[in-house]
Amino acid sequence: MQNSGIGGWPARRAQLTPDRTAFVFDDRSLTYSEVHERVTRVAARLRDSGVRAGDRVAYLGPNHTAFAETMFATHVLGGIFVPLNFRLAAPEIDYMLGHCGAKILVYAPQCAGVVQSLSGASALDEIVALEDYESWLAQGDATELAPIDVPVERDDIALILYTSGTTGRPKGAMLSHANLMWNTFNMLIGVDVAGDETTLISAPLFHVAALNQTLLPTFAKGGCSVIMPSWDVDACYDLIEKHGVTWMFGVTTMFAAFARSPRWDGADLSSLRTLMSGGAAIPPALIRTYQERGLVFCQGYGLTETSPGATFLEAGQSTRKVGSAGVPVLFANVRVVRPDLADASPGEPGEVLIQGPNVTPGYWNDPGATAAAFAEGGWFRSGDVATLDEEGYLYIVDRVKDMYISGGENVYPAEVEAAIFEHPAVAEAAVIGVPDATWGETGRAFVVARAGHAVTGEELRDFLLARLAKYKVPRYVTFVEDLPKTGSGKIQKLKLRDLSLS
Structure with missing residues (x-):
């Protein structure tokens, strides 16, 4: 197979575990064999629409199996997938589509009003509504089910992820196939992801953590991803009990709402092996709430630009080091430095720097921002303040700007x-x-x-x-x-x- 990137995963998984369930969404299950077939059909349709290596394909909408299928299909062709935040307004989406130069947009019904308001829609070669997705996919010629094998190198760009843009315009962080693979390796090691994993995808897939920390590692291992359209506390309880969910990721606000539910005390959560959080410092009181319930709560630290995992607190240390974001993942280096970039002493707050094969090559069409993001030696400047203890465990303090x-x-x-x-x-x-x-x-x-x-x-x-x-x-x-x-x-x-x- 010439495709050395993520686009080769559906075909390889279909060979290894064709009959295992890959995705569950809205009571519909898809095996790895079915996912491979559907991804191949989508890739054929994208190719018919002119998508070639390096072209950008955007997706706008809540979590859906079509998100994963469109992503993998784009990567089959060597294209670049651009997941967009469906909560943004039309001018913001307009900017991102224009900035990345997307050729194709796939969008969900909830986003129809935004798409109709796009001033740059005419620059797109094709717009696919999710209501028409199944018939559009089905038109992929059956002869195309022979593997489409476009040469893709691991250093080719796989994703453009737009950062939150707290100041000025958002930047498009580029992640290569190698970035995604190394991050997957780090997650398989840190969480000890199993082949029988049933992972609840409850955070939005346009966000780097849900996509790269849960869906891709689960897919690589041959587990099952149960995809929620959007976060809902009661639906989360229902899906955990119905499918025997073993692993889930969330941010502080999600886990806080989950523990506040009147269902918390009586729910059957016995299937859960690992709860994982990141995105911001987690209050130790919230972590203890889960630990008192006998649940393993692991915390990690990272950014969009680091694919995202930079540090991880493994299950065995989750009680002893409660509140810590852990130690550097196996394939990355992390430092905490003073303003002069000298290493800070244990307990001394400093900026977090990250180096490794999971770190972005830079920002799309923004060499100035790329240069400013790196210190000498290829160390990415996170803008986050943290301390290291005597054992090298990281504790996030805050964002520098906050x-x-x-x-x-x-x-x-x-x-x-x-x-x-x-x-x-x-x-x-x-x-x-x-x-x-x-x-x-x-x-x-x-x-x-x-x-x-x-x-x-x-x-x-x-x-x-x-x-x-x-x-x-x-x-x-x-x-x-x-x-x-x-x-x-x-x-x-x-x-x-x-x-x-x-």
């Missing part, structure tokens, strides 16, 4: 948020720095209260004063119904800053 200075002291909001989360009346919390005439900056906490619980701002401040230095305790507490989040579940602090000024 830190604020109050009275000359550095305050890392993630530390304050973790303390707020300890209060039994708090469901979610986010802290930002706001201008202050006396201290330069002070904290403002945005808090979502648990249903049926009440707490005042003053009570919360008194609670924090017993746990944090006074300068870290937010001066202002604002109670809200919900926190603004990105499509991947991360809290949008830029919107909170706008809210604090209104």
Whole structure:
């Protein structure tokens, strides 16, 4: 086989385990043999539409088996897959499609209004609505079921993933087939993924963690991916019990909502072998909630640009090192450095740098951003603040840009948020720095209260004063119904800053 990339996986898996279930979606199951057939048909249709090696194919919509099929089919042809955040507005999608120069767009019904509003739609060679996807796929000529074998090298670009874009335009992080493979190797080792794994894909697949940390490793190992269209607490409980889910990934907001459910105490969660989280520092109180239930909660750290796994806390250390993001994965190097790029001492906060075969080659059509992202020696600058303990375990402190200075002291909001989360009346919390005439900056906490619980701002401040230095305790507490989040579940602090000024 000339295809050395991800596009060769469906054919290889169909040879190895043709009758195993690859995907479950909406009560429909697909075996690896069926996935290979469908991917080949989609690849034939894309080729008929002019897609060749290096061309970009975009997907816009919630989680669906068509997402995975379109991705693999694009890679069969040596093309570049561009998953888009379906929660974005038309101008944002317009920018991304134009920036990457996509030839084909596959979209879900929920996104029809956005697609109709695209000013750059005429630049696309073809637009495929998911309502028409099955008939479109079926038109792939049966003779095309002989393997399509386009030469693809491991260093060829496989994905363009647009970053959240908290400041300015989003950047398109490029990930090569080699990046994805090395990340898969790291996950197979860190989680010890089994061939009988049943993985719940509950986070959005346009996000690097759901795609690269769960679906691809499960597929490579021949396990079953149970795909949820979108996160829903009750549906999550139902699918775990129905399919015997063994592994799932989520971000803090998802796991917090899951544990708050009235079903938490009585649900049968005995099938779960591993719960995995990342994307932001996880409050230790939340981790302990799962551990007290007898569940293994593993935390990792990484970024879109690192495919994403950079460090991982394996199951055996999940209790002893609760709150840590672990140690570097087997095939990557991680440092914590001072501003002069000298290594920080144990316990000293510094910026996280990552080096390894999982690290992006750069940003699509943006050599300036690519150059700025790397320090000498090919070390990727994460922009995250962390500490290392004496044993080399990483503890995420916060994003460099989220830190604020109050009275000359550095305050890392993630530390304050973790303390707020300890209060039994708090469901979610986010802290930002706001201008202050006396201290330069002070904290403002945005808090979502648990249903049926009440707490005042003053009570919360008194609670924090017993746990944090006074300068870290937010001066202002604002109670809200919900926190603004990105499509991947991360809290949008830029919107909170706008809210604090209104």
